[in-house]
Amino acid sequence: MQSDFFKDVFEVVRLVPYGKVTSYGAIAKYLGAAKSARLVGYAMNAAHGVLPLVPAHRVVNRMGMLTGKHHFGHPLEMQEQLEKEGIRVKDDCIEQFELHFWDPNLALNL
């Protein structure tokens, strides 16, 4: 059982469309805690085994780097998932990150 904050983070991550990615800061900002971007990452740490499954692989840092890949079952699993969705990853960095970037705030037409 996770705190409401975690649940909220999970919910936002689940809103990320297939083939799209977002950043911790964007999620944090959406939750109204732009300064708590680290908490988003921390929440992702607990996203494993949470139902419905949380596409944590679609969440990267502001630079589009797969910083949390090491937290997956296998370090390359995150990259594999992203490539499956058509996202090219090179050197742990998403190419054309801005092109695949999806901001929850935009989804709400904010």
Next chain:
DNA sequence: AAGGTGACAGTTT
């Protein structure tokens, strides 16, 4: 109960 940690981000040197 108190202190330390972290899958970040922004600012400054």
Next chain:
DNA sequence: TAAACTGCCACCT
């Protein structure tokens, strides 16, 4: 120009 430091707030021990 790039590299390094600090701030941040909820979770964990």
